[in-house]
Amino acid sequence: MGEMARVLECSGLHKSYGERKAVDGVGFHIDLGETYGLLGPNGAGKTTTISMICGLLTRDAGEVTVAGEPIDVGQIHAKQWIGYVPQDLAIYPDLTAEENLMFFGRLYGLSGKALKSRAEAVLEVTGLIDRRGDKTEEYSGGMKRRLNIGIGLLHEPRLLMLDEPTVGVDPQSRNAILDSVERLSGEGMAVLYTTHYMEEAERLCNRVGIIDQGKIMAEGTRRELVELIGERDRVRVVAEGNLDAAVSAVRLVEGVESANRSEGGFDILTGDARVILPALLRAIADAGGVVKGVDVVEPDLEAVFLHLTGKALRD
Amino acid sequence: MRSVFTIAAKDLRQRIRDRSAIIMGVIAPFALAAVFSLLLPSDQSFHTDYGVVDLDNGVVSSILTSQVLPGVAEAGFADITEIENRAAAAEQVENGDLGAVFFIPEGFSEAISSGSDATITIIGNVDSALSTQIAEAIASGYAEEINAVSLSVAAALGGFTTVQPGAIADLSSRAATFEPSILVEESAADSKQMSDKTFYSASMAIMFLFFTAQFGILSLLSERRLGTLPRLVAAPIGPWTIVIGKALTGFVLGAVAMLVLILASTLLLGAEWGNPIGVGLLALGGVISATGVSAMAATMAKTEEQASGWNAVLAMSLAILGGTFFSLDRAPEFVSKLSLVTPHAWFLRGLDELAATSGTVVDALPAVGVMVAIGVVTGGIGLLRARGLVVGK
Numbered sequence A: 001m002g003e004m005a006r007v008l009e010c011s012g013l014h015k016s017y018g019e020r021k022a023v024d025g026v027g028f029h030i031d032l033g034e035t036y037g038l039l040g041p042n043g044a045g046k047t048t049t050i051s052m053i054c055g056l057l058t059r060d061a062g063e064v065t066v067a068g069e070p071i072d073v074g075q076i077h078a079k080q081w082i083g084y085v086p087q088d089l090a091i092y093p094d095l096t097a098e099e100n101l102m103f104f105g106r107l108y109g110l111s112g113k114a115l116k117s118r119a120e121a122v123l124e125v126t127g128l129i130d131r132r133g134d135k136t137e138e139y140s141g142g143m144k145r146r147l148n149i150g151i152g153l154l155h156e157p158r159l160l161m162l163d164e165p166t167v168g169v170d171p172q173s174r175n176a177i178l179d180s181v182e183r184l185s186g187e188g189m190a191v192l193y194t195t196h197y198m199e200e201a202e203r204l205c206n207r208v209g210i211i212d213q214g215k216i217m218a219e220g221t222r223r224e225l226v227e228l229i230g231e232r233d234r235v236r237v238v239a240e241g242n243l244d245a246a247v248s249a250v251r252l253v254e255g256v257e258s259a260n261r262s263e264g265g266f267d268i269l270t271g272d273a274r275v276i277l278p279a280l281l282r283a284i285a286d287a288g289g290v291v292k293g294v295d296v297v298e299p300d301l302e303a304v305f306l307h308l309t310g311k312a313l314r315d
Numbered sequence B: 001m002r003s004v005f006t007i008a009a010k011d012l013r014q015r016i017r018d019r020s021a022i023i024m025g026v027i028a029p030f031a032l033a034a035v036f037s038l039l040l041p042s043d044q045s046f047h048t049d050y051g052v053v054d055l056d057n058g059v060v061s062s063i064l065t066s067q068v069l070p071g072v073a074e075a076g077f078a079d080i081t082e083i084e085n086r087a088a089a090a091e092q093v094e095n096g097d098l099g100a101v102f103f104i105p106e107g108f109s110e111a112i113s114s115g116s117d118a119t120i121t122i123i124g125n126v127d128s129a130l131s132t133q134i135a136e137a138i139a140s141g142y143a144e145e146i147n148a149v150s151l152s153v154a155a156a157l158g159g160f161t162t163v164q165p166g167a168i169a170d171l172s173s174r175a176a177t178f179e180p181s182i183l184v185e186e187s188a189a190d191s192k193q194m195s196d197k198t199f200y201s202a203s204m205a206i207m208f209l210f211f212t213a214q215f216g217i218l219s220l221l222s223e224r225r226l227g228t229l230p231r232l233v234a235a236p237i238g239p240w241t242i243v244i245g246k247a248l249t250g251f252v253l254g255a256v257a258m259l260v261l262i263l264a265s266t267l268l269l270g271a272e273w274g275n276p277i278g279v280g281l282l283a284l285g286g287v288i289s290a291t292g293v294s295a296m297a298a299t300m301a302k303t304e305e306q307a308s309g310w311n312a313v314l315a316m317s318l319a320i321l322g323g324t325f326f327s328l329d330r331a332p333e334f335v336s337k338l339s340l341v342t343p344h345a346w347f348l349r350g351l352d353e354l355a356a357t358s359g360t361v362v363d364a365l366p367a368v369g370v371m372v373a374i375g376v377v378t379g380g381i382g383l384l385r386a387r388g389l390v391v392g393k
Helices: A046-054 A077-081 A097-107 A112-125 A141-153 A171-186 A198-204 A222-228 A243-251 A273-286 A301-309 B002-018 B020-039 B059-075 B086-095 B108-113 B129-156 B165-177 B196-212 B215-226 B228-234 B239-269 B276-299 B304-321 B333-341 B343-355 B361-390
Strands: A006-017 A020-031 A035-039 A061-066 A082-085 A159-163 A190-195 A207-212 A215-220 A233-241 A256-262 A265-270 A289-297 B048-054 B078-082 B100-104 B121-124
Touching: A006 A046, A006 A190, A020 A046, A020 A190, A020 A207, A020 A215, A035 A046, A035 A198, A046 A061, A046 A082, A046 A159, A046 A190, A046 B228, A061 A077, A077 A082, A082 A141, A082 B228, A097 A112, A097 A141, A097 B002, A112 A141, A141 A159, A141 A171, A159 A171, A171 A190, A171 A198, A190 A198, A198 A301, A207 A222, A207 A301, A215 A222, A215 A301, A222 A301, A233 A243, A233 A273, A243 A256, A243 A265, A243 A273, A243 A289, A265 A273, A273 A289, B002 B020, B002 B215, B002 B239, B020 B196, B020 B215, B020 B239, B048 B059, B048 B086, B048 B129, B059 B078, B059 B100, B059 B108, B059 B129, B086 B100, B086 B121, B100 B129, B121 B129, B196 B239, B196 B276, B196 B304, B196 B343, B215 B228, B215 B239, B215 B276, B215 B304, B215 B361, B228 B239, B228 B361, B239 B276, B239 B361, B276 B304, B276 B343, B276 B361, B304 B333, B304 B343, B333 B343, B343 B361
Parallel strands: A035 A190, A035 A207, A082 A159, A159 A190, B048 B078, B048 B100
Antiparallel strands: A006 A020, A006 A061, A207 A215, A233 A265, A233 A289, A256 A265, B100 B121
């Protein structure tokens, strides 16, 4: 992707509290329409990183540009390109949803009809249009979460930064949040998403940075990360017919590293199951086997994290 | 600048909505001023009843009964009643019918003329300490006059120790016809004193101003608790915009509360604040100082509760030291001087200057200047510290 599409570029971010290094040389970039995930356990340095990128926190070293403009505590112009959704709810309970939106909209330079129209659109998207005049202290947890994210979208930012937006959220609201992020990314928004939930990172993110103890240990697509640690996909085929001939045929398919008979079928080890699956099924059929079922087990980011750090994500 | 007003407008809406600022800024001070005005009557309306028991009926005692006490009655602050004996007098005092009684024993005049000790007894009402104190002051003044005349007469008669009562009266009246060589003229000096209603209204207004103005910077700590502070900082506005927006909230709340109190106490309590321009400048100075001091106090704390506590301690200490509860007229000199570190003392002093018959706006300007200076210094420290709260380290 060219430079024109680069929305966020950060490099060499450092932040220490006394002797403790909270962030130690973090750097990555996000392009237009891309969702980048910072995956790591609590205390890994995700929120500190995101706070430095947003200009909430002074940094010891490092550079951040958003839409080509530098950003820091004192460099505020580029902040207009960012929609920030903090980890904790950041809404005023004694104001209505509409008042919250109007207030934050004004801080981002919106006014008049444009502000009203954007507030209306966000209320519609978040499903709060009918409760717009109620104080948010009367809202359910899910409604508050939706408004919390809606405020970040109000000024149509180029980069949406979501800091663990699903922590403490019920499954239904969580799913709604993930759907929204997928939709926004599909519409071309760049998204920085921090989480310690492996499934969220796998579902949403085009690229993932695995962060632990203030350092990005590895970065790439899920596939790249898995390959990085040498993990392989396992394909379990349940079949009938001439299984011995079928196993021999499977071993000849390009990309298959090993194939062994098991009860009711065979197990195959491969670099990328999705790529070879059509050829695999064709080879079994040609050898006289009848496929009854296929189960693909791909190594996940949990396994990658475990491999890189020696501990589980939820440790 | 637009964002400063946006933040201040949002905060004002919240404060008005939860009514905290209205209660602290207007209702509480007005109610207290009204209560003080009702409970503590003005000195100017003081009136009491005195009794006098004259068992002597001599020349010297008649000076008290025929000249001094009628003069007191003419001045309008006491009625005088003659009583036959001490027992009846004591009973009336005990019943509360009389504030105090002057008791002149038999042989009083003779004792004075013979140079012996003579005593006037004041029978005081324990429930009317002020009446008793004034009666004692009248009796002491009378005794000093008699002692002085006795001394003069003794000297005039060549050192005789026994003075005839007639001589005292005679010499006294003859002395009265002489023109004194030095005249001490009592001028109608400016009283420089607010009426009680004005004093209570002003003192409660300045005291509670320090509670009202705190709502500005204090809300930074509320924003931190609510989690909205990071969202404010993430917006394309500088840290100073947030801090100044908060300070503006405190200033506006203080100014509006002060204005409402001045109008309400004038219309409903009959307070007379003085020259409107002078009062306006003093109120402005008071609001600036309160905003500054409360900003400094709020930023010394880590939580809202802690900040409110600090501010309450500071506001009450400054109010007491500044003479909002008790007049500093009778305080030791060092306390009076120490009170000048408080905006409260300067505010009340400025209003006293305006209350003087020849008081002008110019007379109030020093007080305004000191209050603004206090506000600028403490507010500068407070705002710098507040910026530190906004920008994460």
